Amino acid sequence: MSKYSLNINGETRRVDVAPDTPLLWVLRDTLKLVGTKYGCGVGECGSCMVHLDGIPTHSCKTTVAAVGKRRVTTIEGLDPEGKHPLQVAWQELDVPQCGYCQSGQIMAAAALLAENPHPGDADIDEAMAGNFCRCGTYLRIREGIRRAAVLAAKKAGEA
Numbered sequence: 001m002s003k004y005s006l007n008i009n010g011e012t013r014r015v016d017v018a019p020d021t022p023l024l025w026v027l028r029d030t031l032k033l034v035g036t037k038y039g040c041g042v043g044e045c046g047s048c049m050v051h052l053d054g055i056p057t058h059s060c061k062t063t064v065a066a067v068g069k070r071r072v073t074t075i076e077g078l079d080p081e082g083k084h085p086l087q088v089a090w091q092e093l094d095v096p097q098c099g100y101c102q103s104g105q106i107m108a109a110a111a112l113l114a115e116n117p118h119p120g121d122a123d124i125d126e127a128m129a130g131n132f133c134r135c136g137t138y139l140r141i142r143e144g145i146r147r148a149a150v151l152a153a154k155k156a157g158e159a
Helices: 023-030 085-093 102-115 121-128 138-155
Strands: 002-008 011-017 049-052 055-058 071-073
Antiparallel strands (some): 049 071
16 A cells, blocks of 8 residues: 545545555545546546546546646535536536436536637537436536536626
8 A cells, every 4th residue: 555645626635545546436435525426447438537737537547646746626626515607507407317427527518618618519519528428418518518608707707
């Protein structure tokens, strides 16, 4: 076992795990941050998406040793009060059906909006291509992202 000091959602968290432990399992099993979901285990579905220094990353394929000093943001850290424009839009529009993939969807969408605050449909489709929804709520997800962009613009005083 090895000891790691990780920056998780703005807090320093210390864990004692094997270096090859996937970040997903450190988050879920060791730190009890269960918003990040296990989907496929090979980085294809996006359910395990977190941000490493703002970059969407599959936590199932990222070992704890590879994290280093980078900031890890999970769905719990996006906005602890659930007031991020994406979280608000998701609730307003009732985006999820089963909801299992939605934390990964929101994390991918948050990275998109941070880079492009006014994305078009093609931008959204490209950014979300690596996130699968077994319920097929893609149109509602796209609508949620568009709504979140409007909410973020209002919050920033642009509208």
